[in-house]
Amino acid sequence: MLDLQIRQSLGAFTLDIAFTAEERGVTALFGRSGSGKTSVINAIAGLTRPDEGHIRVGDTVFFDSARHVDVPVEKRRIGYVFQDSRLFPHMTVRSNLEYGLRRVPAAERRIAFGPVVDLLGLGHLLDRRPRGLSGGERQRIAFGRALLAQPRLLLMDEPMASLDAARKAEIMPYIERLRDEMNIPIVMVSHALDEVVRLATTMVLIAEGRVRGSGPVGTVMGRLDLSAVTGAQDAGAVLDLTVETHIPEDGLSVLAFDGGRLTVPQIDRPPGSAVRLHIHARDVIVALQPLAGVSLRNALTATVIELAEAGPSSADVRLAVGGSFLIARITRAAVRELGLMPGREVVALVKGVAFEPHSGGAVSDRHGRVVDV
Numbered sequence: 001m002l003d004l005q006i007r008q009s010l011g012a013f014t015l016d017i018a019f020t021a022e023e024r025g026v027t028a029l030f031g032r033s034g035s036g037k038t039s040v041i042n043a044i045a046g047l048t049r050p051d052e053g054h055i056r057v058g059d060t061v062f063f064d065s066a067r068h069v070d071v072p073v074e075k076r077r078i079g080y081v082f083q084d085s086r087l088f089p090h091m092t093v094r095s096n097l098e099y100g101l102r103r104v105p106a107a108e109r110r111i112a113f114g115p116v117v118d119l120l121g122l123g124h125l126l127d128r129r130p131r132g133l134s135g136g137e138r139q140r141i142a143f144g145r146a147l148l149a150q151p152r153l154l155l156m157d158e159p160m161a162s163l164d165a166a167r168k169a170e171i172m173p174y175i176e177r178l179r180d181e182m183n184i185p186i187v188m189v190s191h192a193l194d195e196v197v198r199l200a201t202t203m204v205l206i207a208e209g210r211v212r213g214s215g216p217v218g219t220v221m222g223r224l225d226l227s228a229v230t231g232a233q234d235a236g237a238v239l240d241l242t243v244e245t246h247i248p249e250d251g252l253s254v255l256a257f258d259g260g261r262l263t264v265p266q267i268d269r270p271p272g273s274a275v276r277l278h279i280h281a282r283d284v285i286v287a288l289q290p291l292a293g294v295s296l297r298n299a300l301t302a303t304v305i306e307l308a309e310a311g312p313s314s315a316d317v318r319l320a321v322g323g324s325f326l327i328a329r330i331t332r333a334a335v336r337e338l339g340l341m342p343g344r345e346v347v348a349l350v351k352g353v354a355f356e357p358h359s360g361g362a363v364s365d366r367h368g369r370v371v372d373v
């Protein structure tokens, strides 16, 4: 368990942050510029000192003001990856990587050079120098260097912010592999919702130095009160499903979760794989009963949980589907005409989904694409 509770005055700005997160996977600190995300990871790294509170990772206490614990930066064994890779330009890729390894006594090394090079696809780059490599390649080397320093925790501050969309698409699968195969907790700062939805296990939404919501991504994204913080354009829910079966003759895959099944264009992952879907509120339609004679295949039985205004003419409807949530953005006139209110059973029709692969294994080129279903 990652357990953080800190108060810290930074000039006129006050950071007052508390959250817990699973150690497994990626904890994403998400918020606008200036909300305090970097200040939180600087405190975790030990680069700054909170006025009070505690920072713990599992049994390891980095900071605890009540117990006068403040482990110095170099003893925390935290890997830090910045927006720009900060590699040594005069050294080869191999030497840059070995720099991480050499800082740890041989007896304490449990992450070895070869597997990290394989994991990050760096084998063909070892004799090159950082100059001339793409931004994505340099960032992969920075991940490798941080990993080889045998960290207890990996901090990533906007690791994709300086990359264009194509490079970002290239590097995301490597971050997924880090997440799924290395068994090191990762705390990542991001202000890009697509990154958070794709990579995060736990999402911590930060605004003005405070946590507005935290928990599993699907739970945080499914809250209507937070859609203004995440960005109204992006309102929508996240579902974690499992590939149940493929229907090759129709080019379809059937995905299952505790609220039912969704049929999507065939995806390149074996049955049993975990798949994450980002379902935008504008792609969900609400009906009072199952519709006959429509081309949409995906209809889920749902219960209205909550309604909120989303604009002069629109409303967001939060729907429970099994243990998961969907959000539908519809007109306020429709809310009135359908008599929608909390507790009402409805049918949620899903028009489109975006794939966000969320487990190890091969990543196909379909991932990340928005498709109509």
Ligand SMILES: Nc1ncnc2c1ncn2[C@@H]1O[C@H](COP(=O)(O)OP(=O)(O)OP(=O)(O)O)[C@@H](O)[C@H]1O
Pocket (backbone or CB within 6 Å): 010, 011, 012, 013, 031, 032, 033, 034, 035, 036, 037, 038, 039, 040, 191
């Ligand atoms: N040492 C400091 N002294 C005074 N103000 C500070 C200090 N450190 C941070 N701040 C202020 O704290 C606020 C939060 O900064 P922080 O860099 O943590 O935000 P952020 O969410 O990471 O933003 P960005 O995405 O732009 O990096 C900002 O208003 C910043 O100016």
